[in-house]
Amino acid sequence: MSMSERKSVMIIGGGASGLMAAIFAAKEGAAVTVLEHSQSFGKKLLATGNGRCNLTNVQIYGDSYRGSHREFAAKVLERYDNRQTIAFFSKLGIYTMNQEGRLYPHSQQASSVLDVLMMEARHRKVKLKTCEEVKVIAKEGDSFRVLTGNWTYHADRVILCTGSPASNIYGADDSGYQLARMLGHQVIKPLPALVPLRCKGKWFSSWAGIRVDAKVTLLIDKEKKAQERGEVQMTNYGVSGIPIFQLSGYAVRALDDGRQAELLLDFLPEFEERNLRAFLQMRREQCPYKNEKELLCGLFPDKLIPILLKTGFPQSIKELRLQVQSAHSMTNAQVCSGGVDVTQVQPRTLESSLCPGLYFAGEILDIDGACGGYNLQWAWSTGAIAGSSAGREKG
Secondary structure, eight states, X not given: OOGGGSOEEEEEOOSHHHHHHHHHXXXXXXXXXXXXXXXXXXXXXXXXGGGTOOOEESOOOGGGEESTTTHHHHHHHHHSOHHHHHHHHHHHTOOEEEETTEEEETTOOHHHHHHHHHHHHHHTTOEEEOSOOEEEEEEETTEEEEEESSOEEEESEEEEXXXXXXXXXXXXXXXXXXXXXXXXXXXXXXXXXXXXXXXXXXXXXXXXXXEEEEEEEEEETTEEEEEEEEEEEEOSSEEESHHHHHHHHHHHHHHHTTOOEEEEEESOTTSOHHHHHHHHHHHHHHOTTOOXXXXXXXXXXXXXXXXXXXXXXXXXXXXXXEEEEEEOOGGGOSEEEEEEOGGGBOTTTOBBSSSTTEEEOGGGBSOEEOTTTHHHHHHHHHHHHHHHXXXXXOO
């Protein structure tokens, strides 16, 4: 096939999903161009995993993904899963290390992952253009016209990989949603997810800085929604840490719907309540000279003890109740919930059901993952599928 006969694929966004889509479209023989509106590629990718890049997870659970239609995520991941991701990066030179199920490059550098993606894209003759902000995408017959501030491009296929406004990294914005709407798509309201939560309370300044293992239960309108366990970070505004991040998307969406969100903190999850009372009584008998504050020394951090005593001890050990007031802003979120309505996208190919030739990949879709490599896995899976589908000649 000559250069003039090759299918042209235009990818909007040069992050994880965009670069993955570019490589897989090029593998199919397409002429691929990536337009990135900032000055460099993969900025958010470089920040993932605190700069170490949590590539994926060894286990993909059914509840690892959230959205209005979670079954969409399962269908996508059946087509391109974590094993295929590991094999792909292994061929590119990334040797992974396993840390409690989370896979990182052995170099412990996110830059290694970006580097091998860029090397592969260049090897496959992908055109990589920076500082190209897309203003308009127009469907013209069977092809597309893509207007930037600098140029007008034409393409047979377009893949939107623009991410979301989550994070404080320059270039993270809602431009992709605007382009999707321009082409007829509905966007579920984007809200912050994997984000610290602000709570109502007067003691937060006194417990700021504490880190403690706890089980956290989220109640929505008094009904249990979800539960997580791990290290919770106490802050001067409320709570943070991975268990809070995992629950935050549900809480933020509930608050936005006008519903009540509460957190129940259990600081001794290994004890049932009746066993806890017996345990505390034994401590009293062993050291009858101790007051209640002294009785808890060695069980909890010093800053936490006065709060437990003020908030209904001993019940507060098992069930300290916090009313969620709000979340930190989108710039403090790792990802966002919401995005392009997946009922308007075909899970097998990630092609639009409304606009043939238009595809989606990554966080622009109304699917978000839990902490632990799940959001990058979503980028790899959707990028691979959208790229292959867009680059392939239809039979």
